[in-house]
Amino acid sequence: MKTVRHNKRERNLKNSYLGKSLAGCAAMIVVAVSNHAVAQSMSENYANDLVKKMTREEKLQMLMGYFSTTAAWLKSTAPKNGMPNSAGYIEGISRLGIPAQSQTDAGIGVATQRSPNPRERTALPSGIAIAATFNDEIAYKGGAMIGNEAWLSGFNVMLAGGANLLREPRNGRNFEYTGEDPLLSGAITGNTIKGIQSNHIISTLKHFAFNDQETNRFTIDVQIGEQAARQSDLLAFEIANEIGKPGSVMCAYNRVNGDYACENDWLLNKVLKNEWGFKGYVMSDWGATHSTIPAANRGLDQQSGYPFDKSPYFAGALDEAVNNNHVSEARLDDMVGRILFAMHENGLFEKPLNGDQSAKIDFVANGKITQEAAEESIVLLKNDRNILPISKTAKKIIIIGGHADKGVLSGGGSSQVYPVGGMAIPNEGPAEFPGPMVFYPSSPLKELQKLTTAEITYYDGADINKAAELSSKADLAIVFANQWTGESVDVVNLNLQNNADELIGKVASANSNTVVVLQTGGPVVMPWLDKVGAVIEAWYPGTSGGKAIARVLVGEVNPSGALPASFVTSINQIPRPKLGGDEVGIAVNNPSQLKGRVSVDYNIEGAAVGYKWLDKTNQTPLFPFGYGLSYSNFEMKNFKVRADKSKVTVNFSIKNNSKVDGKAIAQIYAMPSSDLWEAPKRLVGYKKMQLAKMQEKSGTIEINPKTLAVYNPEIKKWVIKGGDYDFTLSKSSAQHIQKIKVKLEETILD
Numbered sequence: 001m002k003t004v005r006h007n008k009r010e011r012n013l014k015n016s017y018l019g020k021s022l023a024g025c026a027a028m029i030v031v032a033v034s035n036h037a038v039a040q041s042m043s044e045n046y047a048n049d050l051v052k053k054m055t056r057e058e059k060l061q062m063l064m065g066y067f068s069t070t071a072a073w074l075k076s077t078a079p080k081n082g083m084p085n086s087a088g089y090i091e092g093i094s095r096l097g098i099p100a101q102s103q104t105d106a107g108i109g110v111a112t113q114r115s116p117n118p119r120e121r122t123a124l125p126s127g128i129a130i131a132a133t134f135n136d137e138i139a140y141k142g143g144a145m146i147g148n149e150a151w152l153s154g155f156n157v158m159l160a161g162g163a164n165l166l167r168e169p170r171n172g173r174n175f176e177y178t179g180e181d182p183l184l185s186g187a188i189t190g191n192t193i194k195g196i197q198s199n200h201i202i203s204t205l206k207h208f209a210f211n212d213q214e215t216n217r218f219t220i221d222v223q224i225g226e227q228a229a230r231q232s233d234l235l236a237f238e239i240a241n242e243i244g245k246p247g248s249v250m251c252a253y254n255r256v257n258g259d260y261a262c263e264n265d266w267l268l269n270k271v272l273k274n275e276w277g278f279k280g281y282v283m284s285d286w287g288a289t290h291s292t293i294p295a296a297n298r299g300l301d302q303q304s305g306y307p308f309d310k311s312p313y314f315a316g317a318l319d320e321a322v323n324n325n326h327v328s329e330a331r332l333d334d335m336v337g338r339i340l341f342a343m344h345e346n347g348l349f350e351k352p353l354n355g356d357q358s359a360k361i362d363f364v365a366n367g368k369i370t371q372e373a374a375e376e377s378i379v380l381l382k383n384d385r386n387i388l389p390i391s392k393t394a395k396k397i398i399i400i401g402g403h404a405d406k407g408v409l410s411g412g413g414s415s416q417v418y419p420v421g422g423m424a425i426p427n428e429g430p431a432e433f434p435g436p437m438v439f440y441p442s443s444p445l446k447e448l449q450k451l452t453t454a455e456i457t458y459y460d461g462a463d464i465n466k467a468a469e470l471s472s473k474a475d476l477a478i479v480f481a482n483q484w485t486g487e488s489v490d491v492v493n494l495n496l497q498n499n500a501d502e503l504i505g506k507v508a509s510a511n512s513n514t515v516v517v518l519q520t521g522g523p524v525v526m527p528w529l530d531k532v533g534a535v536i537e538a539w540y541p542g543t544s545g546g547k548a549i550a551r552v553l554v555g556e557v558n559p560s561g562a563l564p565a566s567f568v569t570s571i572n573q574i575p576r577p578k579l580g581g582d583e584v585g586i587a588v589n590n591p592s593q594l595k596g597r598v599s600v601d602y603n604i605e606g607a608a609v610g611y612k613w614l615d616k617t618n619q620t621p622l623f624p625f626g627y628g629l630s631y632s633n634f635e636m637k638n639f640k641v642r643a644d645k646s647k648v649t650v651n652f653s654i655k656n657n658s659k660v661d662g663k664a665i666a667q668i669y670a671m672p673s674s675d676l677w678e679a680p681k682r683l684v685g686y687k688k689m690q691l692a693k694m695q696e697k698s699g700t701i702e703i704n705p706k707t708l709a710v711y712n713p714e715i716k717k718w719v720i721k722g723g724d725y726d727f728t729l730s731k732s733s734a735q736h737i738q739k740i741k742v743k744l745e746e747t748i749l750d
């Protein structure tokens with residue numbers, strides 16, 4: 001007999017009014033289950049009962065989302081009850097107590113669509129920065145914080161959870177995602193979603209799937225074989241879904257193997273709903289619905305953001321399609337039921353929206369949460385002669401460029417969160433989407449001035465020769481160098497912007513004590529690397545980023561981030577030196593520049609994304625995946641591996657052999673002795689540990705069996721192939737400290 005699943009929400013419900021009225025119903029479910037061996041959760045029953053009470057008109061109303069922003073270019077008028085300048089709104093049905101769905105972007109906090117009066121909220125560091133923490137708890141805490149701000153801002157659906165793999169380092173949205181590895185990306189995204197949903201709101205998981213570049217994103221046809229798909233991007237989504245249990249999955253703009261992602265039977269019905277057992281609803285990206293009958297029958301449950309799409313496909317046309325039996329009545333009920341299920345499961349009925357309560361947001365407390373995340377995300381890439389932390393004897397420091405006197409950078413597009421106190425530099429960057437270029441008013445210069453007694457001056461770096469001359473007179477030069485990226489545009493190359501490569505080169509020639517602080521959306525190249533003393537990658541560090549950077553520079557915080565993506569030496573190291581589908585060579589997504597429908601071949605690398613591609617093709621990157629230095633010296637030892645069928649557990653210990661407290665990341669890689677996988681090795685586990693000076697601690701990691709398996713499309717199962725595997729205890733994908741050979745039995749996973 002199967003038992004009824006009691007989730008957290010059901011337990012919370014026990015004492016609520018709704019819970020009491022449903023108590024009898026729950027008892028009935030148990031009886032039904034014991035008789036028919038069919039388990040239905042309380043949320044499923046709740047949804048089914050409600051659907052039965054709904055008229056056709058009410059059902060259709062649930063399936064059409066509207067853009068909640070009045071925008072002349074789109075000829076859209078925001079729905080009267082939606083939150084202004086937000087992503088979307090779907091009116092509730094008061095007769096049945098069904099709340100409205102009020103949708104906000106996105107993954108780092110409560111965003112505002114372009115408007116003169118944006119809401120001002122706390123921003124986490126970018127998604128890739130959260131991945132660089134290698135810390136699931138940080139991801140959860142950040143998610144819980146932004147989810148709380150979302151609810152207090154009048155929203156109950158957050159369009160977060162970007163898990164697309166970093167397959168293309170030029171992708172303009174890499175900053176919204178969580179790196180190149182399926183395990184890391186899935187776990188970090190899943191934990192963020194879990195945190196968001198702890199606030200009586202739904203989070204999405206997006207953009208399903210293979211929206212791995214922005215160039216021609218609305219039409220590009222991604223070509224990828226099933227096994228490669230399942231072992232790469234889809235594995236990241238699968239893990240994120242298992243951990244985060246998102247109420248909704250947002251299907252992507254692009255096509256996958258011919259069909260649009262939002263009318264792709266394989267992706268939505270077969271993989272997501274049937275194989276993964278996803279019970280929530282699929283919503284389209286804004287402008288990603290292209291039909292009524294194919295979309296509804298192939299798995300799309302809700303059309304979003306009208307009028308981004310050409311037609312309100314899920315309004316009158318869907319009504320007609322049901323009347324004519326092109327879409328069954330049962331499927332219509334399934335679409336509605338899935339939305340109600342997700343709403344109930346995540347407590348949207350329990351804690352109804354109550355308008356804008358943003359006056360209650362605790363910006364001080366939330367500023368500390370984002371600061372902690374930023375501090376753990378910063379990656380120390382180089383530190384010759386222990387040039388960092390800044391020596392107490394440094395008397396004269398010059399800071400150059402990057403607007404470090406005013407604030408820190410953020411990524412552009414629909415996910416843009418506007419800072420409390422206004423933008424540090426108004427009118428920067430493009431006037432049009434994905435602009436403006438927003439700097440948060442957390443100045444690294446000012447924060448550094450608070451933390452040292454040195455004389456610190458700032459020069460904007462406009463005249464490179466002058467910057468070099470000023471640097472030659474300082475004890476230490478710190479250059480802030482930026483790469484601004486945004487939604488809808490890929491970058492044309494991996495170089496820093498505003499001549500920063502040249503600026504750094506000249507400054508470093510004038511002063512060998514040069515430190516570079518990078519704020520980038522993803523990997524960049526570093527033609528000046530040999531000349532500088534130290535480099536830190538600060539990503540887009542969020543609301544409190546200036547403080548986090550300053551604290552790392554002076555050693556109040558010991559850096560502990562690691563790269564969630566390989567930094568290549570040049571674009572020639574990646575699978576597609578020329579951007580896939582970039583017919584006109586300018587890396588934008590403007591359908592009018594297309595000669596026809598283009599495609600991109602992801603079978604070149606298949607599942608060998610990032611470090612896996614580099615390993616497979618025997619190439620050494622500038623900095624490998626998982627790499628990051630510390631001010632401490634960590635000794636990793638006592639590595640043990642136990643295998644019992646698919647259950648593999650590793651044990652190890654780490655000693656902090658230094659006089660400063662720090663955090664170390666144990667990374668576990670596995671390598672089969674024969675050619676079983678897409679590449680020689682995979683990350684199969686990681687754990688971040690806090691270690692006081694001279695402290696030693698032991699750690700245990702249970703390996704997620706799917707990271708050891710291959711997907712067999714014929715039997716639709718993950719299979720661990722029998723044979724010998726090397727497991728390593730590692731500091732990065734290229735630095736293995738201990739290695740143990742273990743025999744694994746052939747096992748088909750459930």
Ligand code: BGC
Nearest residue numbers: 087105106159206285286414
């Ligand atoms: C983006 C989504 C976003 C939506 C709503 C789209 O352009 O791709 O990520 O959630 O807009 O703003």
